[in-house]
Amino acid sequence: MKIRILWMYHDLMDLYGDKGNIQVLKTRCVKRGIECEVDTCTIGEDRDPDDYDLFFMGGGADREQNLIYEDLLKRRDAIQNAMDHNTAFLLICGGYQLFGQYYKDQDGQKIDGVGFFDYFTIAADRDHRCIGNIAVEAEMDGMKFKAVGFENHGGQTQNVASPFAKVLSGHGNMYKSGYEGFMNSQVLATYMHGPLLPKNPVIADILIRRALKKRNGVVVLQELDDTLENKARDVMLERLKIHG
């Protein structure tokens, strides 16, 4: 078996160690004898997202976001096509925002998102920046779990039809909001950095299963030893005084 990952704008949207997510996906595949190929794609580069099983896009500063959004808009139909063919998506922060309707920055300048979903994002003033450790409770593909990460975003994302998780500690989509991210059966979009996957191996494995599904149907993954992963997550849950 094999997974092909498309890593969008690896050289621009690479804030807060988001690249760690790729490393986790890769390692967890290889340990199970699943081949994992990662291709990067930057501005102007010709790649067909439908050739891939998982589409990954991380976060960037406003400046980087301004550099890429036009390029992303040009790829709208190609991404739609990949979505129609069951490609899995992991979108973090800026990647999350740009899949919605629009992003309006602090100066009121609006950049268009690819508009696959109804949500939109408006940058908050400095006092309402969502920043700090975050813990959430989520249910994905029938599995219920707690996840931890670090959020750091000024953007306030509103009108989210189906959030990824309920916030146990932290902010989520908006300052002091109760919900985090966006999710459907193919797409996981979130503000959670940390990076997200090392401390939340459950999510990593769900993404691997979703990616494999495109060409292999439902696959049962071999269990891995996640002692360190769980310990790292539990240390944070404990600090945030979340039990069980």
Next chain:
Amino acid sequence: MSLTLRLVKTMHSVLAKAGRGGSLPGSLALVLDKKFISRFHMPRIVVIVTGTNGKTTTSNLIAESLRACGLKVVNNHRGDNLNVGIATLLAVNSDSHYNVQADAAVIEVDELTVYRQFENLHPTALVVTNFFRDQLDRAGEMETIIRKIMEVTENFTGHLILNGDDPNVIRIGEQAKQAQVHYFSVSRTENSSASTDEASEGKFCPVCGRPLKYEYYQYSHIGRFACPYDHFGEITPFLNVDSVDYRNGTFTAGSHTFHSFLNTIYAVYNCASVLCTMKALGLDETKADTVFSSYELKEGRNETFELSKPCVINLVKNPTGTNEVLKFILSREGEKNVCIFLNDNDQDGHDVSWIWDAHFERLNDPSVRHIICSGLRAYDMALRLKYEGLEDRITVIENSTKAVQWLDEQNLESYIIATYTALHPTRAILRKEAKS
């Protein structure tokens, strides 16, 4: 004499008699008088040093070099670079009429607050070492920091001493039309490379947004570059290091050979900024050589403790600094143990994701026998290494005393990497263990 100044001075001498330093007097001063710092009559030479990495070392080297020229110099040599530290420094070194008693002040200022201090301190020169991605939760985006500094330097008429090999720093020089801009630069060395996996900033021209073209990289995004479209980056160095001899730990600038206090490229950049500053101020820069060759790095900068075998500790704050420390560790011969203390207190930055931007995979080297992960986020560090295939070599020992004792028992050279708030507690443990 003003009451505030008198109180602050008294408080400082009482604390000093009790064997305590610190910025408490400065904190008091700023509570009593918000404009305290602006009240001082500054010496004729005021050098402000700022940037992401190398501020403390650079400002200490400049201070010592000015002393070598016979000047009386005050400086915040321990790196107390926030307003309270600066207020303390000035109060302690002034007479009762706010006259700072020195020929020169060399002041390290935090890059996030330098825009607030700049006018108060009446600088004759501003030295900018570099801008790297730092603790983002504390610093915000680097773009904001640079813009704020550009705001205060726009009409500055003094000397700007700038790293000409850092695209983010050059922006300050390009925009300051009134200042006397002096760039320092280092020519290609045997360790320079044509490509890099380290640069996270400085990939694009700040003027037109198109990719910058690099002739070579020294480390991170530091190197020689230019924009092929608008020629951004084509600078004329005021002070150029023409060659670096890593075998002998020397470098040449102009017709002189200097000794580097540490045999690394970033140390050469520190030295270059010092020479550039002296030259700009009209001082004899060759006087700096005795300072360079005898300079001892400050606490936690390559500091050695005699455990059963030598143990070298280094402070790390961000990916670039970490990458350089890792290179240094691996350049040392022989088998070794490594111990990493990762904390996430205020001064470390609450967000530890930066460890994924640093090249810890370099520890996947046969000379590294074992890696201990310690500190508040020990497990995050362990995971970082696990996903580099180092699973069999890592052990988590959360308790820092036990971690140091473990290193001591192994009878092998060891290298400790510690974040800011882990540094001093770890040094205290090392001092104790080194004696026993």
